[in-house]
Amino acid sequence: MAYVKQWAENEKLNKTEIAKLEKDGLKIIDDIPYYAENGFDSIPKEQWDLFKWAGLYLQRPKEDGYFMMRVNVPSGILTKPQVETLAGIAKDYGRGVFDITTRQAIQFHWLEIQQIPDIFKRLEAVGLSSAGACGDITRTIVGNPITGLDPDELFDTSAIVKEVYDYFQRNEDFSNLPRKYKLSISTNLKNASNAEINCASFTPAVKVIDGVEKKGFHLKVGGGLSARPYLAQTVDAFIDPERTLEVAIAVTTIFRDYGYREKRHLARLKFLIADWGVEKFKEKLEEFTGPLPSKGEEPVEEWNAGYFYGVHDQKQEGLKFLGFNVPVGRLDAEEVFELARISGKYGNGEIRTCNSQNLIIPNVPAEMVDELLAEPIFERVTINPNSFMGHAVSCTGIEYCNLALVETKERMRHVALELDNRIELDVPVRMHMVGCPNSCGQRQIADIGLQGMKVRNKEKQMIEAYEIYVGGTLNAGGQFNEKLKGKIPAEELNDVLVNLLQYFKAEKNAGESFFDFVQRVGIDTLQVQLDSILEPAAS
Amino acid sequence: MAYLYRFDVSIGEKNVIAVIYADDDEGAFQHLDVELEKFYLKEPDVNEITLREKKRIVKKSGFILDEDEKGW
Numbered sequence: 001m002a003y004v005k006q007w008a009e010n011e012k013l014n015k016t017e018i019a020k021l022e023k024d025g026l027k028i029i030d031d032i033p034y035y036a037e038n039g040f041d042s043i044p045k046e047q048w049d050l051f052k053w054a055g056l057y058l059q060r061p062k063e064d065g066y067f068m069m070r071v072n073v074p075s076g077i078l079t080k081p082q083v084e085t086l087a088g089i090a091k092d093y094g095r096g097v098f099d100i101t102t103r104q105a106i107q108f109h110w111l112e113i114q115q116i117p118d119i120f121k122r123l124e125a126v127g128l129s130s131a132g133a134c135g136d137i138t139r140t141i142v143g144n145p146i147t148g149l150d151p152d153e154l155f156d157t158s159a160i161v162k163e164v165y166d167y168f169q170r171n172e173d174f175s176n177l178p179r180k181y182k183l184s185i186s187t188n189l190k191n192a193s194n195a196e197i198n199c200a201s202f203t204p205a206v207k208v209i210d211g212v213e214k215k216g217f218h219l220k221v222g223g224g225l226s227a228r229p230y231l232a233q234t235v236d237a238f239i240d241p242e243r244t245l246e247v248a249i250a251v252t253t254i255f256r257d258y259g260y261r262e263k264r265h266l267a268r269l270k271f272l273i274a275d276w277g278v279e280k281f282k283e284k285l286e287e288f289t290g291p292l293p294s295k296g297e298e299p300v301e302e303w304n305a306g307y308f309y310g311v312h313d314q315k316q317e318g319l320k321f322l323g324f325n326v327p328v329g330r331l332d333a334e335e336v337f338e339l340a341r342i343s344g345k346y347g348n349g350e351i352r353t354c355n356s357q358n359l360i361i362p363n364v365p366a367e368m369v370d371e372l373l374a375e376p377i378f379e380r381v382t383i384n385p386n387s388f389m390g391h392a393v394s395c396t397g398i399e400y401c402n403l404a405l406v407e408t409k410e411r412m413r414h415v416a417l418e419l420d421n422r423i424e425l426d427v428p429v430r431m432h433m434v435g436c437p438n439s440c441g442q443r444q445i446a447d448i449g450l451q452g453m454k455v456r457n458k459e460k461q462m463i464e465a466y467e468i469y470v471g472g473t474l475n476a477g478g479q480f481n482e483k484l485k486g487k488i489p490a491e492e493l494n495d496v497l498v499n500l501l502q503y504f505k506a507e508k509n510a511g512e513s514f515f516d517f518v519q520r521v522g523i524d525t526l527q528v529q530l531d532s533i534l535e536p537a538a539s
Numbered sequence: 540m541a542y543l544y545r546f547d548v549s550i551g552e553k554n555v556i557a558v559i560y561a562d563d564d565e566g567a568f569q570h571l572d573v574e575l576e577k578f579y580l581k582e583p584d585v586n587e588i589t590l591r592e593k594k595r596i597v598k599k600s601g602f603i604l605d606e607d608e609k610g611w
């Protein structure tokens with residue numbers, strides 16, 4: 001169905017918008033066979049950006065012609081043939097690198113243009129796609145990774161996610177959005193899909209209508225992190241599950257037709273919502289959907305940040321799902337083949353990916369759990385990681401990002417290792433490390449965020465240093481963490497964090513989370529504490 | 540590839556923000572020294588220099604320097 005691009009006449013459109021009017025991003029998919037045939041040099045520079053719509057980014061330096069590819073994994077659900085296909089692509093073309101992203105997708109590196117047609121063919125054969133995984137389009141849909149198995153979800157959302165994903169996949173009515181667009185659909189009561197940091201999220205809700213309790217969704221809109229973070233706000237509406245697609249189309253149409261296209265840095269849905277407010281947004285929404293019932297109750301429990309470590313009961317009697325830690329979200333292709341084999345042998349072959357960059361093997365009969373856990377791969381990909389290692393996140397950092405001021409992935413790993421050796425707590429503490437203010441590693445929602453910088457002291461010695469942010473969460477609507485003053489030299493980071501966490505351990509109540517602790521004692525108390533920890537080092 | 544760098548410079552009792560154009564981090568620190576020498580009549584008593592952020596220089600690039608809203 002064609003639609004009118006109402007913005008086409010706007011004289012102030014930014015350059016990207018003008019390019020998108022000339023050629024729809026998805027059209028690049030038709031050109032790829034030609035470029036593959038004729039080599040990287042046959043791709044005009046002006047076309048490089050459009051490759052995003054095919055899920056492909058040029059790695060830096062772009063001139064070298066290596067691509068990163070992201071593959072959509074709606075709700076994080078992968079079948080055995082899909083897992084094997086992905087492992088095969090990583091092995092044959094991607095130097096064995098297999099990354100799980102913070103939106104449950106899979107990423108490859110080091111791909112070359114002549115390999116892409118075969119990769120597309122392999123993906124298509126198992127019902128996977130990289131189309132729309134990047135670019136100004138509906139990205140992969142984040143969902144409850146244990147949907148259908150989850151004893152705590154309000155209802156199974158797998159069919160709904162599939163319906164919405166299939167509708168937007170390669171849909172040229174929605175392939176020219178003002179900017180990237182992230183949807184999440186989940187009724188996991190622990191907010192496993194991080195609703196507040198997506199552009200639009202369908203979250204669990206119940207409402208009594210005509211004396212009958214209905215299960216459905218609330219709608220949160222306008223979230224997103226990056227350098228200008230916003231938390232999504234709840235629209236005053238209750239959505240019948242059968243109307244999810246209709247509402248998703250309406251929200252996306254509003255973004256497409258009313259979202260800002262003059263300034264690229266103000267184009268995400270969050271800026272429209274910040275201007276309009278959710279009341280005006282609801283009025284506009286109802287122009288598409290007709291009147292919607294007002295919102296109901298949110299039967300939510302404490303946020304789990306997408307972590308599912310351990311062996312858990314499924315809805316289905318006698319079956320278990322097992323949550324494993326994937327250190328910094330990276331697997332080797334051979335490990336992925338092995339996981340597929342194991343999941344096929346003990347479960348039904350499925351693997352589920354989490355936005356915590358970890359994975360789940362579902363549908364394992366209770367009596368087979370011990371045998372499964374004895375497989376050697378689970379020494380590295382463990383079911384009960386040490387607490388800090390199991391909750392450590394870092395941005396890509398210096399390896400693939402040239403804006404990084406400091407090392408992140410390796411340092412985060414070392415910090416977590418050291419903390420696990422030196423301190424034991426009764427609650428997990430989630431740490432996120434980023435290498436610059438762009439905060440790709442979701443620094444703002446961490447219990448403890450660490451942001452890197454380079455410092456040269458009076459003696460002209462150059463060191464890497466970090467600032468500490470405390471008290472971020474997506475619990476109960478969410479709150480961003482706050483900065484403590486003081487730069488921590490990289491080599492003192494372990495000691496300073498151990499000291500700070502020892503203070504937390506000594507002063508906390510039993511079972512009290514780090515977030516609750518920060519709320520209770522206040523940021524000023526923590527600042528005094530940090531000052532006293534830093535003092536001996538300064539003198 | 541060149542970058543635009545944003546620094547915090549602690550000089551005596553005050554803090555100054557400096558923006559430097561350079562090819563790499565090392566070069567940015569070095570050139571910051573030159574700019575500091577050129578700017579101040581007397582060689583400034585620099586306590587500490589912090590590199591906070593770098594941006595790729597494409598056709599346009601820049602930083603906003605707001606005392607209260609530093610965005611970090």
Ligand code: SF4
Nearest residue numbers: 395401404435436440
């Ligand atoms: S946070 Fe900064 S350093 Fe880390 S990946 Fe993003 S841009 Fe690069």
